[in-house]
Amino acid sequence: METLSDIYRAKVGAGELTSDAAQLSILPALELISQALMAPEPKRGFFRKAVPVDVPKGLYLWGGVGRGKSMLMDMFVDHLDIPGKRRVHFHAFMQEVHAALHEARKTGVDDAIAPVATDIAKGLKVLAFDEMQITDITDAMIVGRLFDKLHEAGVAIVTTSNRVPDDLYKNGLNRNLFLPFIELIKTRLEVVEIISENDYRQNRLKGEQVWFSPVTADTRATMDAIWHDLTGGKSEPLILTVKGREVEIPGFHNGVARASFFDLCGKFLGAGDYLELAQNARVLLLDNVPRLGRTNFNEAKRFVTLVDSLYEAKVRLIASAAAEPEMLYVEGEGSFEFERTASRLREMQDESWGAE
Template sequence: MSERLSDLYAARVAEGQIEADAAQEDALPEFDRILEALEQPRKGGLFRKAPPPPRGLYLWGGVGRGKSMLMDLFVELCEARARRVHFHAFMQEVQEGVHAERKKGTEDPIKPVAKGISDSVRVLAFDEMQITDIADAMIVGRLFEKLFDAGCVVVTTSNRVPDDLYKDGLNRQLFLPFIALLKERMVVHELASERDYRQDRLAGAESYFSPANAEARSEIEAVWDRLSGGREETLTLTVQGRSLELARFSNGVARASFYELCGKALGPADYLKLAETVRVLILENVPQLGRSNFNEAKRFVTLIDALYEAKTRLIVSAAAEPEYLYVEGSGAFEFERTASRLREMQSEGWGA
């Protein structure tokens, strides 16, 4: 019999690596039933049918409740049978595959893309399922239907219940069958922990480092290590047909430099997509702002507004304290609101 996640969880608790949590423990049997079913052969024998694949798992709940940690343990036990990928990155790959098939003139471009995925992996483990892009919303139903029919098992985390996916999205009525499919093929389980472990890791920690010197870099590195657990990947967001790439991303936490986000021709749509995708943004090396970098300063203001409205946690290293970042030139007066927001975003429990 395969190792159970409940056994591994108990061992890690005993070792002091994780802290026992009743809500997390309630979710463990769902992972165990999937692991047990995966031990069964995928193909049937000469005179018997293959067993049906187990229902997947849709694990949802608030930010920082331990969903990604449980997924890490599950994937560890699955070994080569599972592919762990952030949902946005996965859909980006799918869109590229569909585009390539269309260029070849394939009548049903989703079919070969789905087959390529189901032939290569038994379990798809997604971080943070959320759908905000209409292009994703229009293909995800048929894609997942084919993956499920091919015997793929899907395990995903999300911050929202299935009924709230693509909420208020364009042509949402066309998306509703996908929600019904998720409920049919996956067990929906709420991780209702009262404790936000991500906030715990940030509790009492500084979130604004000035000046942006070697000491600030060291502090930022420590925060990143704490939040990422040493695991990172690239996140690609599609915004109005363009790609916004974040080279360093882990468990809903993104890390980027000021010039990566404000030195390029990005606009409100890019920052809104970023703010609704990540839960924590680490922004490094914000320079002194003024006449010489007026356009970059305007983008910075727009970025902070988007993060503020989305309640995204912000950790910053900057050349000066918020009130002294932008002291001369056109826009300095308007920046007072941004400085105020930066101060508010440093307060204990902000964004909880």
């Protein structure tokens, strides 16, 4: 049977990947989990009791952004020849859990997590989470018990994160209540750091144009091509929860987000929303930035705040716009102040920007 190492080397040979020693070092751990999950179930005699579920030890793969964690996890999930597998972005999964808990509480059940975990675990052998991070007190209180229930149901967990387990929910409210979950991760998952000097998401854009104007059929096609190159055509909405409100980013995959100017600046969003986006995305594709002025002054102010948030977080911005940065906002109240934003937008186009 073809191994993950075979698949990886074939992709390198086909030019789809660049061989990376750090990525290769992770494959044996994923291969062990893969073999355990695909092993035939023990035969049961007619009069014998059911064999207890033996859950393979999962994996917590952490390291810097753009190191290939999500790519390796996708390769692992695609390689698994079993029906009971699921791959989901952690943030999206927690949104599902909150919705399911809300429905379960309507039934008057004492412990809403138990039926929710049971429903999630039905027919499932492995759950692969991308980009685990805990920033919300509600998530922190739920996730430990939920993972415990899933393990009891025989579900193996594989997850990626930018943080070592000890830094999850760092400095969070009532963090002491979250510490048992960190110990649970260390006990039931093998914690492995991927150490690579390469940031592949940023490197794929080095030397490439990232600002396209004016907006034409050609620039739209180019934005679509970049999106496909960075995400492989895979996408799902990302729902951000900010102070009890939900903010939807229409397209998201492996730290790459895509939205229109209207999605982010035409709605009543603010700095907190943009900061949350910047924490979740490494690259943002922003479509259809219009000319700015007195007719869309509020949208222009939001755009300035968005750019500041992306700039401070070193998020790579790829945009299609009506004009070059210096010509976006040339008259009306706020045009003078926009010069700073235009300067930042120009700086963010440099291929070395954000490399640190």
